[in-house]
Amino acid sequence: MSELRGIYTLWLREVKRYGREKSRLISSFIQPLLWLVIFGSGMRLTSLGVTSVNYQQFIFPGIVGQTLLFTSMFMGISVIWDREFGFLKEILVAPISRVSVFVGKMLGGSTDAVIQGSFVFVFSFLVSIRVSVGVFLFSVPIMLLITFGMVSIGLTLASLMESLESFGVIQTFVNLPLFFLSGALFPLANFPKWLSWVSVIDPLTYGVDALRIIILRGAWTPILPLQYDVLALIVFDVAMISVGTVIFGRRR
Amino acid sequence: MKPMRSESVIEVRDLTKNFGNLVAVNKLNFSVQPGEVFGLLGPNGAGKTTTLSMLCTILKPTSGVALVNGIDVAKHPSQVRQIIGIVFQEPSIDDRLTGRENLEMHANLYGVPRSEQKMRINEVLRLVELEDKADLLMRTYSGGMRRRLEIARGLIHYPKALFLDEPTIGLDPQTREHIWSYIIELSRRENITMILTTHYMEEADKLCNRVAIIDYGRIIALDEPKRLKEGMEGDVISVRTSAAKELAEKLNEITWVKDLKQINGKLKLVVKNGNATLPRIVEIAAASGIRIESMSIRQPTLEDVFLHFTGREIRTEGGEEYHGLAAIKRRSIR
Numbered sequence: 001m002s003e004l005r006g007i008y009t010l011w012l013r014e015v016k017r018y019g020r021e022k023s024r025l026i027s028s029f030i031q032p033l034l035w036l037v038i039f040g041s042g043m044r045l046t047s048l049g050v051t052s053v054n055y056q057q058f059i060f061p062g063i064v065g066q067t068l069l070f071t072s073m074f075m076g077i078s079v080i081w082d083r084e085f086g087f088l089k090e091i092l093v094a095p096i097s098r099v100s101v102f103v104g105k106m107l108g109g110s111t112d113a114v115i116q117g118s119f120v121f122v123f124s125f126l127v128s129i130r131v132s133v134g135v136f137l138f139s140v141p142i143m144l145l146i147t148f149g150m151v152s153i154g155l156t157l158a159s160l161m162e163s164l165e166s167f168g169v170i171q172t173f174v175n176l177p178l179f180f181l182s183g184a185l186f187p188l189a190n191f192p193k194w195l196s197w198v199s200v201i202d203p204l205t206y207g208v209d210a211l212r213i214i215i216l217r218g219a220w221t222p223i224l225p226l227q228y229d230v231l232a233l234i235v236f237d238v239a240m241i242s243v244g245t246v247i248f249g250r251r252r
Numbered sequence: 253m254k255p256m257r258s259e260s261v262i263e264v265r266d267l268t269k270n271f272g273n274l275v276a277v278n279k280l281n282f283s284v285q286p287g288e289v290f291g292l293l294g295p296n297g298a299g300k301t302t303t304l305s306m307l308c309t310i311l312k313p314t315s316g317v318a319l320v321n322g323i324d325v326a327k328h329p330s331q332v333r334q335i336i337g338i339v340f341q342e343p344s345i346d347d348r349l350t351g352r353e354n355l356e357m358h359a360n361l362y363g364v365p366r367s368e369q370k371m372r373i374n375e376v377l378r379l380v381e382l383e384d385k386a387d388l389l390m391r392t393y394s395g396g397m398r399r400r401l402e403i404a405r406g407l408i409h410y411p412k413a414l415f416l417d418e419p420t421i422g423l424d425p426q427t428r429e430h431i432w433s434y435i436i437e438l439s440r441r442e443n444i445t446m447i448l449t450t451h452y453m454e455e456a457d458k459l460c461n462r463v464a465i466i467d468y469g470r471i472i473a474l475d476e477p478k479r480l481k482e483g484m485e486g487d488v489i490s491v492r493t494s495a496a497k498e499l500a501e502k503l504n505e506i507t508w509v510k511d512l513k514q515i516n517g518k519l520k521l522v523v524k525n526g527n528a529t530l531p532r533i534v535e536i537a538a539a540s541g542i543r544i545e546s547m548s549i550r551q552p553t554l555e556d557v558f559l560h561f562t563g564r565e566i567r568t569e570g571g572e573e574y575h576g577l578a579a580i581k582r583r584s585i586r
Contacts, residue, residue, distance in 0.1 A: 002363040009360035017348045086344040093308060094361040095333040 006096035007104040014078065014108025018115070028071070032063045032120045036127060039185075052219045056127035060120075061211035062184025064139075065146065065204055068117040069178055072147045073171050075109030076154030080164050098249035102155065106241065109151035114143045129215065138214050145233040146207035152240035156247050182208050188223065203236040261286050261413050261445045262307065266316035269302050276302045278469035279316065284413070284447060289439050291460035292449040293554065295564075299469040300449035301341065304417050307447065308338050321412045334362065337406030341417040343398055347390040351382060351401050354390060355408060362409035376404035379442075380434055396427035400434060407444070414438075416448040420455060428455075435459055453554040465558055472561045477554060484552040484560060486510060487526025491519040491533065492545045499542050503533070511560055520559065522552070 018024070040056035082088040091101055118140075124131040153174065161167040179185075181195070182204035188196050199205050210229035212220045224232070262284035269277040277299040284290040292300040305311040307318055309329035318325045320332045345354050355373045364372060377383045380400035390398065399419065406414050419435065420428040436459060438444050450456050456463045457477045464474040473480055493499055496517050503509050503521065508529065511522040523529040526549045537544050559565055 005360050005363065009357050013346065013349070013357060016353070017346070020348060085347065086340065086342045087346050089310075089340055089342075090344045090358070091361070093310060093333055093338055094358075095330050095363070096361060097330075 003096055003100045006094070006100045007107065010091070010101060010104025011108040011111065014075075014105060015111050017078075018108075018112040028067070028116045028119050029122075031070075032067055033123060035063045035066070036060065036123055040127065052221075053216055054127075057129055057216065057219075058187075059185055060124065060127050060129055061215045062182070062208050064117050064120045064143070064211055064215075065182060065184050065208040066179050067120050068113050068143055068146050068207070069150055069182075069204055070175055071113040071116045072109060072150030073154040073157075073175055075105075075112065075151045076156075076158030076167060076171070077164070078105065078109065079155055079158040080161065080167055084164070099245045102152075102245045102248045103241070105155055106148065106151050106244070109154065110144055110147040113147040113151065114140065117143050117147075124215075131215065135214060139211060142207065142210045142214065142230070142233075145230065145237060146204070148237040149203055149233070149240040152237070152244040156240070156244040159248050178202055178204050181205070183223075184208050203233065206230075206232040206236075259286065260284060260319075261288075261321055262290070262447060263319040263322075264303075264307075264317070267303065267306060267313055267318050268315045269299075269306060269311060270314045275469055277306070280464075280466075280469075280471055282464055282471065282474060284445060286445055287439070287443040288461045289435070289446045289448070289459055291456040291463040292447070292466055293451070293453070293456040293460075293463050293558075294466035295451055298451075298466045300451075300466055301417055302469075303466070304415055304447065304449055308336060308415055309333055334409075335412045337409065337411035337414040339399075339402045339406050339414070339416045339419060341421060343402070345390050345398060345402060345405075347393075350387050350389055351377070351393070352386040354401065355386075355405055358405045359408050364409050372408055376407050379407070379438065380404045394427075395423055396430060399423065399427075399431055403431075403434065403438075407438075407442075411444075413445045413447060416446060418449055418451070420450075420452070432458055453558070457554050463554065465554075465561065467558075467562050473557060480554060480557045481552045484511075484522055484556060486522045486524045486552070487529075488550055488552050488556050489521050489523060489526055489530060489533065490548050491521075491537075492517070492547070493519070493537070493542055494545070495542045498540065499537055499544075502536055502540055502542075506536070513559055513563060515559075515565055520556070522556070522560070 036056060036059070040059055043055045079088070082091070118136070121131050121136055121139075154171070157170055157174070158167050161170065181199040181202040183199060184204070188199055188205070191199060206224065206229040209223045210226055210233070213222050213226050213229070260283040264280050264282050267277060267280040268275070280303060282290075292303060294300050302311065306313050307320060307325060309325050309332050313326055321335055323331050323335075325332050346357070349357070352373065355376065356369070359369045359373065374383070377386050380403055382397060382400055382404065385393065385397065390401070393401065403416070403419075416435070420431050423431065432455065435446065439446060448459065460477060462475060463477050463480065464471045465480075466472070475483070491499065494517075496514055496519050500512060500514055500519055503512055503519070508523060509521050510524070513520045530547065530549055533547070534544065555565065
């Protein structure tokens, strides 16, 4: 019971802090907009072998996935901030377990990332996709499943890093391959054989596929049936949360 | 009457902490009684913070036993955490949240019953006089206000003992006195048991019922500040002269000079009857043709007690200050 209360407390803290950072809220609108409008309008799909949707519609779920990925990874920074400003000590001497500390932070980060990912849906009209309330609500659990594991990676990497700078570098190293290999920007069918094998181990592949199934519906030919995408995401989440709690608990 | 052993809030037996082959804390023994303000006094790197960290379950002891309210810190760290409050040396608040939000978070983490939470938070805010600032973001607080809020936070869950690690470090003298008066008030009104570390003599003297003077990881003296000073049996005379060495040789021959120390071109000596002795020293200096630049006479302070036991001043003047492990390491190099 007190562990649950601890998790709730740390979750609430992350969400409160996020809500107060106006600059982050604004930038979360700008980035996906740039991708959709500038990048999206410069490309044509016909050469990519998909004809049922236009390119902007094709990358729309991918940009949702990208926003979730980048925001989630960035959440790891809270560990470094807390350490830098001393607040981590207050949490670590509190009578709750390290696992709860990790889970509380993870859930907080996921909530922030999903809020950010939801902003992208606002721009669906720009690319002529009709997102009904039902479609959006159906997307939320998928978005959560994507972020649980991603935030866990961010927190784990951050707790292993000594400084803000090194976390920034590592973050880019993880973000970009996951993003490019997920098929968010181009169909995986266009990949050479060996690259498409790499994309099989990219968890975002399944996240983006699931989002396309929900958002583009019949216009999209799924890579895997939805339930297998969800299963893959769950396996990824469980693995990352386990690794994260072990490494987080081990520190010091 | 001496309280019984089991009544101590803190009980420390042969407590030792090694970092590699470096002995940071060496077989400490002491106990703290309920309602007592107990001080660990010593220079940076003496092992004060290491000792405190072990009592707070942040560090594991290498050997020895430490009990908080009868609970072993090594065996049941989470039970100990539940019953202690800690004010860290460095700030440990979330400055993006308000004072009240920081307190609420702490109350939740420590499982303060929800029905009591609001009342208790207002209570501790009143204690440190921050009621009117409670709903401002912490980043707008001054250093002293942050400290006060941290003290308030440490008290929310009715701890059996409050640990304060260098509570006034980095604060200006005025704010320091302010914090002191809060600590004294807390002790008097709420009868809270407190253990604090400090390298400020005056702080230990003003706040603590008993002081353990620590140097190189060992307790070199432990008593009430008053008795430690009385133990010096006399007055402290300082003499500034360019011929400190010659004068020291002369004075060393004289029987009423107790405990003569030379530091930074200054002579410090302890004598029984300062007022009567002062002219004698002038006479001795004059007879040997030594010119005295200045002299002073005063009651002994804890600084003199430290000097008496170690032959060093607690704060090396003008020297760089080292903190934490760096200070401990430095001491092993010397």
